Amino acid sequence: MATRLIHPATTDLARPDGDPSGPTVRVRGLRRAFGDHVVLDDLDLDIAPGELVALLGRSGSGKSTLLRTLAGLDPVTEGTAEIDGTVSVAFQEPRLFPWRRVADNVALALRSGSRASRRQRARETLDEVGLGDKHDVWPVTLSGGQAQRASLARALVSAPGLLLLDEPFSALDALTRIEMHDLVLALWREHRPAVLLVTHDVDETLKLADRVLVVDGGRIRHESRVDVDRPRDPAALHELRTELLAVLGVHEGAEPDPAALDRTTSRPRPQERAS
Numbered sequence: 067m068a069t070r071l072i073h074p075a076t077t078d079l080a081r082p083d084g085d086p087s088g089p090t091v092r093v094r095g096l097r098r099a100f101g102d103h104v105v106l107d108d109l110d111l112d113i114a115p116g117e118l119v120a121l122l123g124r125s126g127s128g129k130s131t132l133l134r135t136l137a138g139l140d141p142v143t144e145g146t147a148e149i150d151g152t153v154s155v156a157f158q159e160p161r162l163f164p165w166r167r168v169a170d171n172v173a174l175a176l177r178s179g180s181r182a183s184r185r186q187r188a189r190e191t192l193d194e195v196g197l198g199d200k201h202d203v204w205p206v207t208l209s210g211g212q213a214q215r216a217s218l219a220r221a222l223v224s225a226p227g228l229l230l231l232d233e234p235f236s237a238l239d240a241l242t243r244i245e246m247h248d249l250v251l252a253l254w255r256e257h258r259p260a261v262l263l264v265t266h267d268v269d270e271t272l273k274l275a276d277r278v279l280v281v282d283g284g285r286i287r288h289e290s291r292v293d294v295d296r297p298r299d300p301a302a303l304h305e306l307r308t309e310l311l312a313v314l315g316v317h318e319g320a321e322p323d324p325a326a327l328d329r330t331t332s333r334p335r336p337q338e339r340a341s
């Protein structure tokens with residue numbers, strides 16, 4: 067199979083197949099190996115415009131590799147990954163440049179327009195994420211949650227068609243994480259990019275995602291629909307949660323594997339329990 071990565075940074079691409087109602091992401095037969103270690107193997111994935119998809123999977127299952135591939139940061143070994151529109155990524159660490167003020171960090175994500183207009187858009191986006199009073203401060207003065215808000219602003223300022231979120235909340239304390247969930251949902255409802263959220267947290271997926279995917283053995287092995295816009299039926303959510311935990315091999319009530327639990331559920335991790 068020919069190796070082909072179509073990436074919007076280098077290709078002015080219509081929707082895959084030129085279909086105006088086509089997906090924002092279409093991955094077919096994706097394979098990625100590191101030497102003999104096959105991480106992604108014949109993986110297929112579609113993400114519709116404006117869809118919020120969460121990707122769960124055990125540690126080492128290839129979630130970040132898939133995300134990096136879609137971001138154009140990692141090459142495809144085999145298969146195709148087509149993306150319609152521009153892509154932005156926010157990582158677990160905010161990755162702000164410490165020598166640039168917060169608004170300049172955000173403006174750096176914009177490639178077109180005058181310096182003044184880029185700064186203006188950066189400021190407006192910072193206002194949207196609740197950092198209206200932090201435009202001109204240095205990143206080192208931000209709290210962890212504020213820095214992650216700035217990182218989200220930097221990802222959103224270019225109005226991407228696809229927003230890739232790689233465990234963006236996992237380093238935050240529980241309360242800040244809840245605030246960030248609400249913020250991401252509000253921003254998504256306002257701007258409606260397609261989103262792929264990589265996370266270990268089943269409850270986070272149930273709160274945020276339209277669709278939850280589980281990657282295992284190099285492929286998408288499980289798919290659940292949640293529909294984030296519908297009122298949640300607690301019984302249905304509980305059933306879905308149990309189903310996802312079972313797919314991940316976590317059985318509540320059984321003797322837990324602490325490493326697996328820390329990585330696959332939203333139970334407090336030891337450092338959170340202590341605080």
Ligand SMILES: Nc1ncnc2c1ncn2[C@@H]1O[C@H](COP(=O)(O)OP(=O)(O)OP(=O)(O)O)[C@@H](O)[C@H]1O
Nearest residue numbers: 100103105123124125126127128129130131132266
């Ligand atoms: N640059 C690399 N060189 C060699 N092996 C790599 C490289 N990047 C990732 N891997 C391997 O690929 C596998 C998948 O890694 P990846 O980070 O995608 O998993 P993950 O599901 O995101 O894991 P986690 O949940 O722990 O973040 C792992 O076994 C990892 O060691």
